[in-house]
Amino acid sequence: MANLQLDEPVPDVADDGVWLTCIECGETFAPFEEIRYTCDECDGLLEVRYADLPTFEDFDSNAIADGVWRYSAALPFDDGVSLPEGGTPLHEVPRLEEDLGVDRLRVKHEGMNPTGSFKDRGMTVGVRVAEKVGVDRLACASTGNTSAALSAYGARAGLETLVLLPAGKVAAGKIAQASLHGARILEVDGNFDRCLDIVQNLADRGEAYLLNSLNPFRLEGQKTIGLEILEEFRADEGTYPDRIVLPVGNAGNTAALYKAFRELVESGALDESDVPKLTGVQAAGSAPMVEAVEEGWDDIQRWEDVETIATAIRIGNPVNAPKALPGIRETGGTAVAVSDEQITAAQRDLAGEGVGVEPASAASVAGLRKLRERGVVDADEQVVCLTTGHLLKDPDAAAEAGSDPEPVPDDTDAVLDLLAE
Numbered sequence: 001m002a003n004l005q006l007d008e009p010v011p012d013v014a015d016d017g018v019w020l021t022c023i024e025c026g027e028t029f030a031p032f033e034e035i036r037y038t039c040d041e042c043d044g045l046l047e048v049r050y051a052d053l054p055t056f057e058d059f060d061s062n063a064i065a066d067g068v069w070r071y072s073a074a075l076p077f078d079d080g081v082s083l084p085e086g087g088t089p090l091h092e093v094p095r096l097e098e099d100l101g102v103d104r105l106r107v108k109h110e111g112m113n114p115t116g117s118f119k120d121r122g123m124t125v126g127v128r129v130a131e132k133v134g135v136d137r138l139a140c141a142s143t144g145n146t147s148a149a150l151s152a153y154g155a156r157a158g159l160e161t162l163v164l165l166p167a168g169k170v171a172a173g174k175i176a177q178a179s180l181h182g183a184r185i186l187e188v189d190g191n192f193d194r195c196l197d198i199v200q201n202l203a204d205r206g207e208a209y210l211l212n213s214l215n216p217f218r219l220e221g222q223k224t225i226g227l228e229i230l231e232e233f234r235a236d237e238g239t240y241p242d243r244i245v246l247p248v249g250n251a252g253n254t255a256a257l258y259k260a261f262r263e264l265v266e267s268g269a270l271d272e273s274d275v276p277k278l279t280g281v282q283a284a285g286s287a288p289m290v291e292a293v294e295e296g297w298d299d300i301q302r303w304e305d306v307e308t309i310a311t312a313i314r315i316g317n318p319v320n321a322p323k324a325l326p327g328i329r330e331t332g333g334t335a336v337a338v339s340d341e342q343i344t345a346a347q348r349d350l351a352g353e354g355v356g357v358e359p360a361s362a363a364s365v366a367g368l369r370k371l372r373e374r375g376v377v378d379a380d381e382q383v384v385c386l387t388t389g390h391l392l393k394d395p396d397a398a399a400e401a402g403s404d405p406e407p408v409p410d411d412t413d414a415v416l417d418l419l420a421e
């Protein structure tokens with residue numbers, strides 16, 4: 001089983017207090033000397049480690065920087081290729097809170113990032129690393145949002161960007177973004193997991209720098225979602241949330257939030273008992289993480305056939321499972337699968353509070369409802385649901401879930417007649 005303890009001594013390979021550790025065999029590597037995404041010895045996942053771990057005071061002393069870079073004490077650099085990202089709203093949703101029957105419900109809307117999803121937080125750090133190690137071409141496989149973010153950050157950095165997408169399974173807004181930001185877009189006749197297999201092969205052959213969440217530096221940026229939630233929730237509510245419910249695809253966010261919390265616990269800034277329960281939600285048609293949690297496995301079994309309206313999380317081989325499964329287990333969280341109908345209903349619920357999200361994002365709220373109904377989540381809990389992408393990412397799904405426009409003649413009386421019906 002993965003070793004996620006953060007108490008190892010600083011190895012000789014550390015560069016300015018930063019290094020990479022394999023979570024399976026413990027081998028350590030210099031962070032920027034050579035490009036690697038997994039362990040040379042055993043192919044295990046790598047994690048970025050630090051000699052100094054942050055406390056909340058470290059973030060306060062950096063109040064000049066906004067968003068992700070406010071948290072530079074938790075990151076390998078002080079700045080990066082920025083648009084800027086982070087600093088997203090933590091909405092109150094009083095009607096939904098009452099409807100779901102929890103003590104407190106807040107919605108952290110990551111769709112409000114510059115390219116409309118949380119991926120920007122990972123890219124501001126990841127593209128900074130790409131500059132540091134010196135590469136010509138950036139690449140990712142994507143269900144859409146990663147490609148949109150990488151295309152924008154690659155353009156900003158003046159680097160060539162290549163994206164591989166599963167043909168016919170990416171929402172329109174996301175392809176439009178990658179296209180206009182100037183990425184080379186390859187549509188693969190296969191699902192996301194096959195796209196990732198191919199991009200990994202290209203990266204292994206030195207053809208491109210891989211910026212999927214297998215790249216440990218991406219997750220460093222995504223930690224800031226967890227840091228913002230803790231700080232904002234405490235400022236508003238005087239306490240930390242009991243639970244964070246989030247959609248799961250590759251399980252990068254689940255891994256990243258767990259790492260943010262582990263680092264604060266290790267530095268003494270956060271009591272272990274205050275760590276929110278990480279609760280993952282998948283679509284029933286692509287739920288290998290839920291299966292692994294229910295079966296008590298240490299890793300997932302890849303699903304070859306996946307299908308869901310929430311195309312962003314249409315993923316059968318969540319590569320970060322070895323980091324994320326311990327996170328769910330150790331925090332006392334769980335994982336749950338929801339149907340496409342439940343996802344669409346939750347998308348409408350959020351829209352009814354003025355919060356516009358794409359289907360994958362609504363999975364978090366659908367999952368919370370299901371866990372309340374099952375009595376897994378208590379009525380006295382304070383909960384944050386993460387919504388990961390903006391409504392306009394998938395205009396077709398939004399139009400399908402919403403009401404149809406009604407044609408009327410070009411005439412005021414006819415409009416009044418119709419309204420009176």
Ligand code: F0G
Pocket residue numbers: 117119141142143144145146147213247248249250251252253254312313358360361388389
């Ligand atoms: N929500 C949205 C809107 C996403 O785009 C993704 C992942 C997830 C949730 C899942 O997050 O992987 O951290 O568990 N999208 C990737 C992409 C796979 O290519 O855009 P995770």
